[in-house]
Amino acid sequence: MTSALNPRFTFETFVVGAANRLAVTAGRTVAENPGSAYNPLFIYSGSGLGKTHVLMAIGHAAKAIASQLNIEYLTLDEYVEAFHAAIAAGQGDAFRRRFQNVDVLLVDDVQFLTNRKEMQAELLRLTEALQQSGHQIVLASDRPPAEIADLDERLISRFSGGLVVDMGIPDYETRVAILRRKAEERGSKFQPGVLEAVAKVEYPNVRELMGALNRLIAFQAVNDMPINAEAASKVLGIPTGASAAGSSAASPAAASSAAASPDEFSQFLTDVTATVGKAVEAWRARVTEAVLRWEGEGYRTGRLEKLLEQDTPAAVDDAIAAYVQDVERLKALEAEVAVLDPQAAGEKVFRDPDDMDAAEAAAGKVRDGAAPPPAPSAAFPFDSYVAGPSNEVALNAARDVIGKPGKKYNPLVIVGKSGLGKTHLLNAIGLELAKKKNAIVACLSTQAFVDELIGAIDGNRVDWWRARFRRATALLLDDIHLLAGKERTQEELFNLFNQLVDADRQLIFTAPSHPNTLHGLEERIVSRLEGGLVVEIAEPDKELRRSVLERLLTQQRLPREPALVDYLADRPIDSVRSLTGVVQRVVEAAAAQDAPVTAGLAREVLEGAPPPRRTTGFRTSGIVVSSAGGVRSREKMVWDWPAAGDRVIEDLR
Amino acid sequence: MSLVNFTTREITCKIVYYGPGRSGKTTNLHYVYGRVPETRRGRMVSLATQTDRTLFFDFLPIDLGQISGFSTRFQLYTVPGQVYYNATRRLVLQGADGVVFVGDSQARQLDENIESLQNLQSNLLEHGVDVRTMPLVMQYNKQDLPAELILTPADLDDALNFRSVPSFPADALHGKGVFETLKGISELVLKKLAAGSPTV
Numbered sequence: 001m002t003s004a005l006n007p008r009f010t011f012e013t014f015v016v017g018a019a020n021r022l023a024v025t026a027g028r029t030v031a032e033n034p035g036s037a038y039n040p041l042f043i044y045s046g047s048g049l050g051k052t053h054v055l056m057a058i059g060h061a062a063k064a065i066a067s068q069l070n071i072e073y074l075t076l077d078e079y080v081e082a083f084h085a086a087i088a089a090g091q092g093d094a095f096r097r098r099f100q101n102v103d104v105l106l107v108d109d110v111q112f113l114t115n116r117k118e119m120q121a122e123l124l125r126l127t128e129a130l131q132q133s134g135h136q137i138v139l140a141s142d143r144p145p146a147e148i149a150d151l152d153e154r155l156i157s158r159f160s161g162g163l164v165v166d167m168g169i170p171d172y173e174t175r176v177a178i179l180r181r182k183a184e185e186r187g188s189k190f191q192p193g194v195l196e197a198v199a200k201v202e203y204p205n206v207r208e209l210m211g212a213l214n215r216l217i218a219f220q221a222v223n224d225m226p227i228n229a230e231a232a233s234k235v236l237g238i239p240t241g242a243s244a245a246g247s248s249a250a251s252p253a254a255a256s257s258a259a260a261s262p263d264e265f266s267q268f269l270t271d272v273t274a275t276v277g278k279a280v281e282a283w284r285a286r287v288t289e290a291v292l293r294w295e296g297e298g299y300r301t302g303r304l305e306k307l308l309e310q311d312t313p314a315a316v317d318d319a320i321a322a323y324v325q326d327v328e329r330l331k332a333l334e335a336e337v338a339v340l341d342p343q344a345a346g347e348k349v350f351r352d353p354d355d356m357d358a359a360e361a362a363a364g365k366v367r368d369g370a371a372p373p374p375a376p377s378a379a380f381p382f383d384s385y386v387a388g389p390s391n392e393v394a395l396n397a398a399r400d401v402i403g404k405p406g407k408k409y410n411p412l413v414i415v416g417k418s419g420l421g422k423t424h425l426l427n428a429i430g431l432e433l434a435k436k437k438n439a440i441v442a443c444l445s446t447q448a449f450v451d452e453l454i455g456a457i458d459g460n461r462v463d464w465w466r467a468r469f470r471r472a473t474a475l476l477l478d479d480i481h482l483l484a485g486k487e488r489t490q491e492e493l494f495n496l497f498n499q500l501v502d503a504d505r506q507l508i509f510t511a512p513s514h515p516n517t518l519h520g521l522e523e524r525i526v527s528r529l530e531g532g533l534v535v536e537i538a539e540p541d542k543e544l545r546r547s548v549l550e551r552l553l554t555q556q557r558l559p560r561e562p563a564l565v566d567y568l569a570d571r572p573i574d575s576v577r578s579l580t581g582v583v584q585r586v587v588e589a590a591a592a593q594d595a596p597v598t599a600g601l602a603r604e605v606l607e608g609a610p611p612p613r614r615t616t617g618f619r620t621s622g623i624v625v626s627s628a629g630g631v632r633s634r635e636k637m638v639w640d641w642p643a644a645g646d647r648v649i650e651d652l653r
Numbered sequence: 654m655s656l657v658n659f660t661t662r663e664i665t666c667k668i669v670y671y672g673p674g675r676s677g678k679t680t681n682l683h684y685v686y687g688r689v690p691e692t693r694r695g696r697m698v699s700l701a702t703q704t705d706r707t708l709f710f711d712f713l714p715i716d717l718g719q720i721s722g723f724s725t726r727f728q729l730y731t732v733p734g735q736v737y738y739n740a741t742r743r744l745v746l747q748g749a750d751g752v753v754f755v756g757d758s759q760a761r762q763l764d765e766n767i768e769s770l771q772n773l774q775s776n777l778l779e780h781g782v783d784v785r786t787m788p789l790v791m792q793y794n795k796q797d798l799p800a801e802l803i804l805t806p807a808d809l810d811d812a813l814n815f816r817s818v819p820s821f822p823a824d825a826l827h828g829k830g831v832f833e834t835l836k837g838i839s840e841l842v843l844k845k846l847a848a849g850s851p852t853v
Contacts, residue, residue, distance in 0.1 A: 153719060264832045265688045269717055271836050275843040276664065276720045
């Protein structure tokens with residue numbers, strides 16, 4: 001369908017004169033910067049003045065500069081034919097796509113657009129598409145756009161919006177140059193003055209000039225003798241008087257004005273059209289450009305389209321600027337929302353700059369909903385966590401996790417009995433993780449997790465609930481065994497788990513015992529928990545108890561009396577929490593008696609007679625326990641009995 | 654007068670050919686008239702004395718048709734060149750969107766050229782228009798006369814064109830430079846569109 005570029009038609013073989021210099025310069029510029037210099041470039045001239053030559057030369061030159069360019073040359077008729085064939089074959093879209101991918105499109109003989117409305121529309125669409133994507137279009141015609149009968153005004157203005165150049169009849173010097181070059185190409189030699197005599201005739205186009213040259217070459221060949229200027233004039237039927245007296249200035253004056261007269265006005269009209277097009281329609285072009293651009297990006301452009309309906313271009317640029325600003329804001333909102341709730345980001349409210357309030361409101365809603373997930377408690381700093389042989393493994397794992405969150409042990413499951421410091425360690429890790437840049441650490445009890453989900457289901461906001469946790473760079477759940485029987489939560493956690501692990505986000509759980517011993521947890525959850533590292537915190541050993549005690553005493557600003565520490569550390573206390581409780585009791589007792597905290601007092605409190613203040617007003621068992629008596633530890637005694645009434649009911653049951 | 658009327662979608666350019674007497678202003682208009690297709694031009698109004706001197710003014714309306722959705726009209730006027738018709742000149746100049754100063758290239762007419770140029774400036778000032786803001790081009794007519802009688806365009810530029818406006822050598826009788834001049838002034842006038850400041 002597309003004609004190949006004629007290899008003889010290059011800029012090098014084109015004789016440039018005053019009449020076509022502009023067209024050639026424009027052509028070269030276009031070939032060097034396709035799509036950016038003059039787009040579209042519209043070249044017009046009478047028949048036989050080199051339009052096709054220039055068109056193809058542009059193709060050659062562009063190809064020489066950038067060989068990867070897709071360059072197509074075709075005449076309008078070929079284009080029409082191809083289009084009709086494509087439509088007949090039901091391939092209209094493919095046809096359009098094909099041409100929209102051409103980097104430099106060269107269309108010849110555009111004047112045949114006359115009375116072809118559908119082709120005009122097609123060409124308009126193509127021109128717009130090419131311009132938009134920065135592809136070059138060059139058109140050639142035998143008359144200016146405005147002179148092509150029945151040409152759509154939009155096409156005229158579009159063509160005029162680029163560069164419209166004409167190529168006139170070559171002047172005398174150019175004609176001589178053309179004749180010399182052509183004679184040389186043919187290998188013919190002429191006597192001096194012969195070609196000049198031919199050139200003096202103002203042939204309306206180069207083809208006729210070539211015809212004259214051909215006749216001379218033929219004549220010279222037949223007669224086998226060099227022809228002189230006078231004979232040449234005779235052969236070509238040039239009146240000798242004119243050619244002899246032709247001082248090259250006198251004769252054309254009248255002739256040229258007569259020949260060029262109809263053109264002068266149309267040329268003027270074209271120029272004015274171009275100027276008006278640029279001036280009046282510039283703002284329209286800017287608006288349309290903006291509309292196309294933002295429409296292409298999926299934004300509603302109603303506001304801009306309304307501008308086009310206006311007659312006055314009042315503050316168009318401001319309006320566009322305001323629009324762009326709104327779009328930027330929408331983009332920002334959308335980006336923000338996308339992080340919080342990817343689903344909400346796709347909402348069309350973020351594509352309508354005409355309703356910014358709605359967009360802001362929607363973003364606000366998402367923002368509110370996606371408040372950061374519960375953070376770890378600051379009450380459990382990592383350095384206050386006392387290390388000892390019983391929790392060494394867990395602590396090392398915690399350090400590894402802090403060092404390489406999501407990479408080393410994922411998930412980390414900390415198991416151990418109640419009161420051994422699982423929650424402390426969990427929060428401590430959370431606090432350390434939260435110190436990292438852009439970290440969002442979700443640290444909460446499983447119960448809170450379940451409650452939040454229930455609230456979200458109740459408020460029909462499960463999506464943002466999910467989004468809220470999906471943002472987390474680490475998810476730390478305390479007491480994972482509380483998930484037992486909560487099917488929906490397990491389902492959600494399962495999905496969340498997979499997403500976070502896939503994204504290398506750290507997960508840490510605590511449980512009272514090894515995951516596979518927990519009842520009510522789905523197998524898929526259990527297997528995932530086991531897939532990471534399960535570390536156990538054992539009951540505090542004596543060493544750990546000492547450390548904890550020393551720390552507790554320091555915290556209470558009490559003297560770290562070795563006897564006291566020894567006494568308390570020796571007691572068979574199975575958890576740090578109990579140890580803390582014991583210390584608390586001793587301290588309270590000491591405060592009540594206004595006595596210093598000593599080992600003796602501790603023994604008295606923990607083993608001896610109950611503190612006097614405590615006995616009064618309290619129901620006791622009445623059993624007096626001596627420090628040396630059968631009951632070794634007062635801790636094991638029941639100090640507070642249930643209320644009598646309760647007891648009665650209890651008994652009755 | 655509003656140059657661009659966005660409501661009625663009209664562009665009207667009033668272009669005044671100014672210059673000393675016998676410099677060829679009417680000739681310019683005649684040439685344009687001869688080249689514009691009949692359908693596009695209105696009746697050329699020319700009020701000339703028996704000796705072909707313009708008495709009042711010439712008026713040539715040209716309809717350029719729809720351009721970018723605007724019906725575009727050019728109104729070409731000439732002023733009477735003779736010194737004593739200054740009132741008419743001032744009247745014609747009123748509401749002009751652009752001025753073509755048609756100078757006579759003959760060396761002996763240089764003073765008349767200068768005088769006319771000064772007259773243009775003062776008449777514009779009477780209308781409250783600064784000549785510097787008015788689109789203006791120079792045409793050096795009669796360049797076809799023997800070289801010994803005329804000044805070259807470069808000389809004339811030196812003598813008259815101190816504002817460095819576009820200037821065109823011309824031979825209005827044969828049409829050389831006529832449309833170039835018209836194009837030059839049209840571009841200047843229409844460029845004011847883009848600036849969005851309608852002239853007086």
